[in-house]
Amino acid sequence: MADRRLLETWVSGTEEPDAMPTDEGAQEMGVQESGYRFREQLGAVVTDDYLYEEEVSEDERMIINMGPQHPSTHGVLRLQLELEGEMIKRCRPVIGYLHTGMEKTAETLTYMQGPTNVTRMDYLAPLHNELVYSLATEQLLEVEVPPRAAAIRVLMTELNRVSSHLVALATNGMDIGAISMMMYGFRERELILAFFEKTTGLRMNHNYIRPGGVAADLPPGWRKDVKQILKTIPKRLVQYDDLLKENPIWLARTQGVGVITAEECRAYSITGPILRATGVDWDLRKVFPYSGIGQYEFDVPVGAHGDVYDRYRVRVEEIIQSLRIIEQVADMMPSGDFRVSDRKVTPPPRARIDESMEALIHHFKIFTEGFRAPPGETYAAIESPRGELGCYLVSDGGGKPWRCHIRAPSFYNLQALPVMLAESMVADTIATIASLDPVMGDVDR
């Protein structure tokens, strides 16, 4: 506050006061106060405050600002890049341009309304957000969903993983110059989105997975649609491989670019395809199975080098594995209810409202004040297309969460950017960001 008063009393043209507040966007890249900090990147030790090294001439140094309005930053990411010629010496991501206050908004919405809010966080994987919120709420309530609900959840989230990875491949291709990949990726995504629209009523931001189950049963003829997706996408994946897998330009732009090691990933708590591309087979679907996903057979694809190319390969392989899961779910889909029959948690079927007074009351109560969760706190985590997506809920016994925090994988993965970009070329920035696949809605929330 003191700083603000200084700014208001300061007259332009006179001597500036010592403690001028920084204005928006003036997060200067200053000296690191903690002295020398060393970082290992590709075996080369890079000092963090190289700026004060003697041999670098003043003309060679440049600080450029990339974003927030830049077509290749995947939304509104802003990077401050400190360059020596073409070499990036330091990179500082600036986030918050899409801060929506969703965690605060979650405190004003009932548990029933919560998925509407969280689905807009990671907008490429909306169903994963809904699932993790619903799992956390169900842990608070100690409610077990019926097997059909769990299977539908797995089916929908794995389809969502495929569509999300398709967009990741599409944008990764577009950013490096393979515009055909962009067209291909979005073409196949439309297939899955058509199925989502049929099932949930929306192409994105579905609000389909809710505490206690899912909002509606799968539409008639869903198996045929899923089979069609299962038939089409593997064929199209072959096209992608023809286009990219051994393409010399693609290899030159991606191999050995944006390298991160497994140790660095652990240090920065990076998860998802980025971690798996370094050779660590850490997948929450295997280590902490949720929603009965442990009963399906699938592999965890891993890379070896931790570079952009390996991340691209891991995503392609994950699409294949997700399709395997989808096939098994479609074959094994149990019959039964698609949500719990506890009328304190889920609304009664529409037909019952015309017949039963109690059903009408339950319907009214659920949609006006929702249900109360017992006091306590809980954490649920699932494997989203970008890594570990967690939801931490604190309940004070009321009908709304007292606190809702989302562990957003993009936010953690973005921390890897300075590590990946140090000592690399400016042109590789784009390839590296694209391979991180950050969703700024997930980072800023």
Next chain:
Amino acid sequence: MARRSQPGNLVTTTIDWAARWAQTQSMWPATFGLACCAIEMMATGTAHHDLARFGMEVFRASPRQADLMIVAGRVSQKMAPVLRQVYDQMPEPKWVISMGACASTGGMFNNYALVQGVDQVVPVDMYVPGCPPGPQSLMHGILTLQRQIMSGEKVTV
């Protein structure tokens, strides 16, 4: 195409009509993707929905080469000055489409973080409702804007 011959001077109205026709048939949008709507905007531009049919496939990264800004997504308080600056950098004549509920009104996020409607920052010519609007909705908005430019009058649907 609505008003081919206008009353008044024949020569100027014809030039006026030709200029408007040229403006509508090759609008170049600036890439201003912010959130969920940006993905739908990209989907509109790609092969399945094919925005190129309306001469609009050239999304310009530089606002100085664009004449249409599609504000696709929620505008935070931190982003609003950037948005205004990008708008100011665009050459005249320029138009703004506010895509989606968040850009138009703040949507479901009535809180400290979001600008409650991008029309507080830049003048908006067309509002496209939806959360997010599907590609068809966006194309409808764009076509309505083209009609509006051609007729020179406010078109309401």
